[in-house]
Amino acid sequence: MLQSKLFTKTLREPPKDEVSANASLLDRAGFIDKLAAGIYSFLPLGWRVLNKIQNIIREEMNIIGGQEILMPVLHPKENWMRTGRWKTLDVLFKMKGAEDKDFVLGATHEEVVTPLAKKFVFSYKDLPFAVFQIQDKFRNEPRAKSGLLRTREFLMKDLYSFHPDEKDLDDYYEKAKDAYFKIFERCGLKGKTYLTAASGGTFSKYSHEFQTISEAGEDKIFICQNCDLAVNSEIKSETPACPGCDSSDFKEEQAIEVGNIFKLGTKFSVPFELNYRDASGGEKPVVMGCYGIGPARLMGAIVEVSHDDKGIIWPQEVAPLNAHLLALGENESVKKEAEALYKKLIEAGAEVLYDDRDASPGEKFADADLVGIPNRIIVSEKTLEKDSLEVKKRSEKQVQLVKLNDFKNLIEFISSPASD
RNA sequence: CGGGGCAUAGUGCAACGGUAGCACGAGUGCUUUGGGAGCACUUAGUCCCAGUUCGAAUCUGGGUGCCCCGACCA
DSSP, X not given: OBGGGOSOOOOXXXXXXXXXXXXXXXXXXTSEEEEETTEEEEOHHHHHHHHHHHHHHHHHHHHTTXXXXXXXXXXXXXXXXHHTHHHHOTTXXXXXXXXXXXXXXXXXXXXXXXXXXXXXXXXXXXXXXXXXXXXXXXXXXXXXXXXXXXXXXXXXXXXXXXXXXXXXXXXXXXXXXXXXXXXXXXXXXXXXXXXXEESOOSSSSOEEEXXXXXXXXXXXXXXXXXXXXXXXXXXXXXXXXXXXXXOOOEEEEEXXXXXXXXEEETTTTTTTTOEEEOTTSOEEEOXXXXXXXXXXXXXXXXXXXXXXXXXXXXXXXXXXXXXXEEEOSSOHHHHHHHHHHHHHXXXXXXXXXXXXXXXXXXXXXXXXXXXXXSEEEEEOHHHHHTXXXXXXXXXXXXXXXXXXXXXXXXXXXXXXXXXX
8 A cells, every 4th residue: 555645644733622542543643534523434544444353353253153244224113112122222313214204223233133033033943043243333322422432323243142042142152252352352452351240131140341441441340350350330339249259359440341242031032022943842032142342442442552652553463554664765776675675565465555655754754653553664775775674563662674685584574463 | 411621724723802823734946855854935714693893713692513521321
């Protein structure tokens, strides 16, 4: 990707109306654009990050047997009347269609996926299974806030699982937990993200959230110092001891909710009459679970956790591109070398942002730090004098030289993880 | 939804009720090139609607938008 062709530009100054680090940095670096409070566009670099995150999630969902689908955003009122949430879910965007017909913009999809499942589930032989989608959700939040952390339109991965009984749901629930940990690890949030007992479980005592430690978060959690399970403050008073190990040694932290899993039980299968025949011919309601992650919120959380005073520091797997190649100066041989290297890297399968702009070295350095691509490669007169390139990790201070003809070493460097 | 703050050029800031200015950006030309270069010229603005006033960016009323605190948060 040629930086000179990017239609977005970086801003020298942080936007004055954004306080949160994720909104400020992502806006400055040209990853996102705010259309209105809690409503954002994703620009080329931002969209690449979001796609990386979505693909990580998609891969992990596929591993636990999730079948990807896409359900409508526009829902008829009737489905929401069926569960009563037309009246009780106050963040619903409601709208009128032709002939005054009422519609809902999807805030979540139990009202769609449950009747969908009913069309294909008849027997215990049809269970279990799980479907998921990654799609825009709409919630009329009373207050959008903190950049990507709380928006009114947001991308959500929602997985729904369908089971013959509680035991089967419980087993799958544990698998989903593991998949979620894997996702947050791959997104660079390992060690900062805690499984957290929370309220809202309709079928079991708790639901579970995945909470990433950050001052920017709106939740307060208590982390058990014995077993690492956390408890959301919303249930702390009724859960003084750790539900995992009974310890009462907690550490209090502010955190961002990056994921949430629920055992729905028969809450939705009953109103939609989603039943099946068991082996003895009896009719039983299907037992359900649902599992959500907001990829865009996750992107915001990553920036909150991983940045410095100069800009973003993308973890390797979610970085918009893997290497940022800077050509310094107007020297023709520098340009020629950089151009050749760019092509060679692309051929080798590397994802490279090539700063081929006619800009000063200082500006290129500043932008590289701001954009936060994990590996920086510099070609300049200075490096060419030594038949070398300079390489550096965004997260590290020290630079090192790699010989021009040592392409293998260069690939190794940009493939290696940062040492934090 | 309660409370607070803010709204001036693309961005960030100034301007006592009296000629809207600065820096960056953008454009042209020349010079420059390892941490946001220099000179010259150019470009571009008072959120909206009323009111007060000889005169409003500035005062008053209303509206709209954004941010923050709280409430809310399948």
